[in-house]
Amino acid sequence: MNSLVEDAQKAGARVGMTADKIVINGGKPLQGRIRVRGAKNLVTKAMVASLLGDTESLLRDVPAISDVQVVRNLLEVHGVLVSEPESGELVLDPRNVKSAHFAEIDAFAGSSRIPILFCGPLLHQLGEAFIPDLGGCRIGDRPIDFHLDALRAMGAIVDKGYEGIHLTAPDGLHGANIELPYPSVGATEQVLLTAVRAKGVTELKNAAIEPEIMDLIAILQKMGAIISVEPNRVIFIEGVESLRGYTHTAIFDRNEAASWASAALATEGDVFVEGAKQQELMTFLNIFRKVGGAFDIEDDGIRFYHPGTPLKPVVVETDVHPGFMTDWQQPLVVALTKAEGVSIVHETVYENRFGFTEALIEMGADITVHKQGLESVTRRVPRRPLEQAAVITGPTKLHGADVHVPDLRGGFSHLIAALTAEGRSTISNVGIISRGYEHFIDKLKTLGADFSVAS
Numbered sequence: 379m380n381s382l383v384e385d386a387q388k389a390g391a392r393v394g395m396t397a398d399k400i401v402i403n404g405g406k407p408l409q410g411r412i413r414v415r416g417a418k419n420l421v422t423k424a425m426v427a428s429l430l431g432d433t434e435s436l437l438r439d440v441p442a443i444s445d446v447q448v449v450r451n452l453l454e455v456h457g458v459l460v461s462e463p464e465s466g467e468l469v470l471d472p473r474n475v476k477s478a479h480f481a482e483i484d485a486f487a488g489s490s491r492i493p494i495l496f497c498g499p500l501l502h503q504l505g506e507a508f509i510p511d512l513g514g515c516r517i518g519d520r521p522i523d524f525h526l527d528a529l530r531a532m533g534a535i536v537d538k539g540y541e542g543i544h545l546t547a548p549d550g551l552h553g554a555n556i557e558l559p560y561p562s563v564g565a566t567e568q569v570l571l572t573a574v575r576a577k578g579v580t581e582l583k584n585a586a587i588e589p590e591i592m593d594l595i596a597i598l599q600k601m602g603a604i605i606s607v608e609p610n611r612v613i614f615i616e617g618v619e620s621l622r623g624y625t626h627t628a629i630f631d632r633n634e635a636a637s638w639a640s641a642a643l644a645t646e647g648d649v650f651v652e653g654a655k656q657q658e659l660m661t662f663l664n665i666f667r668k669v670g671g672a673f674d675i676e677d678d679g680i681r682f683y684h685p686g687t688p689l690k691p692v693v694v695e696t697d698v699h700p701g702f703m704t705d706w707q708q709p710l711v712v713a714l715t716k717a718e719g720v721s722i723v724h725e726t727v728y729e730n731r732f733g734f735t736e737a738l739i740e741m742g743a744d745i746t747v748h749k750q751g752l753e754s755v756t757r758r759v760p761r762r763p764l765e766q767a768a769v770i771t772g773p774t775k776l777h778g779a780d781v782h783v784p785d786l787r788g789g790f791s792h793l794i795a796a797l798t799a800e801g802r803s804t805i806s807n808v809g810i811i812s813r814g815y816e817h818f819i820d821k822l823k824t825l826g827a828d829f830s831v832a833s
């Protein structure tokens with residue numbers, strides 16, 4: 379077992395997810411109501427932002443997922459006092475921030491890429507930061523060059539060693555003109571979390587503008603930062619000397635919402651996702667409708683359902699916001715195996731995010747993954763040299779199989795595939811799904827899935 383899996387399982391145990399295997403008897407539509415809480419991809423960053431304040435912060439709607447636990451552990455080894463006065467609320471007190479030992483950080487960081495975002499705040503608070511080897515889902519190379527280049531531009535000295543990366547800023551951090559080679563979510567967050575307390579103004583060009591980034595900017599503004607988002611992916615950050623704590627309710631997890639939506643469609647079910655909002659899901663909703671899915675938007679959530687008419691094929695390419703998110707394609711691909719005709723999904727954000735299709739093929743899906751993008755008249759220009767294409771021909775009936783979860787989103791798509799399949803599937807390594815899906819076992823139960831768990 380590799381350390382990524384072990385970490386996910388250990389952290390999973392702390393968030394009430396001790397199962398390693400789940401045995402699913404497929405063929406039952408998912409029906410009922412579940413709730414999504416704060417977004418994994420905001421909450422973890424908001425927790426890091428608390429390090430920048432000189433008073434405590436209160437974060438609400440925090441999901442019980444193992445990535446949150448990992449960041450909590452990392453904050454605690456750096457002296458942040460973390461408490462949970464109510465379920466879903468975290469109080470983060472950074473008043474006694476201290477350096478942590480190499481070994482401690484390494485032990486807790488294992489399965490997450492979040493440690494890279496500690497750089498700026500720790501450099502401001504302590505004058506140094508240590509970043510161990512980074513984990514995260516196995517979906518490609520996932521370099522950190524944009525992060526390190528931005529930190530260097532703002533005055534950090536980066537020493538790469540055998541165990542990880544050591545950063546210092548002997549002359550303090552200062553504003554800079556930075557242009558990202560690609561609108562990277564993480565690198566944009568890196569610049570925000572560093573520039574807010576750097577001396578002078580930072581101009582960030584080609585920034586990512588995902589809703590979770592806008593929510594992080596809202597948090598930083600509450601803390602006292604001055605950040606303006608300009609047209610054409612430009613963000614200006616005027617550094618301030620100090621920041622205070624914040625009180626904030628996290629934006630909902632649109633990736634989780636889209637996952638349950640695809641699960642409802644693929645299983646011919648009907649799921650009300652409480653907490654889902656239209657605005658952040660518009661691009662997803664368009665594709666969902668084109669495939670033949672139905673939805674009703676209410677004030678407190680969105681009902682996603684299969685209307686009983688045949689599903690239709692689509693051509694989709696993943697992209698940065700406001701495009702179709704890379705995290706939405708895996709669950710959708712399962713629904714596309716039910717569509718009548720040929721669908722094409724281009725993955726343009728990561729270079730290896732179709733690994734999960736192998737298990738679907740084993741279950742009877744007709745999917746061909748091409749190592750390069752496909753030319754087509756309906757396509758905009760090919761996006762990046764690393765893009766790949768999956769061609770899904772449907773409709774196919776899936777049958778049960780034994781499957782090993784490779785990564786977070788791929789793992790969720792395997793759950794959906796097993797729920798739609800005829801017969802029994804055994805899915806192992808499901809602990810990894812608790813990195814980003816709160817209480818997914820309980821939610822499956824609520825929605826009437828027929829399954830049992832084994833540790």
Ligand code: EPU
Pocket residue numbers: 418419420491515519520521522523524525526560561562563564565586633703704705727728729786787814
């Ligand atoms: N990239 C570089 N160099 C860098 C940073 C990124 O080449 O220094 C490349 C990546 O290799 C990739 C592309 O830029 O090809 C986009 O990566 P990005 O930095 O935008 O992704 P990230 O910040 O590492 C976050 C989410 C991902 C989500 C992506 C895209 C978190 C913790 N992770 O990753 O979420 O897919 O943005 O929106 O916020 C997930 O939730 O399952 C997940 C993987």
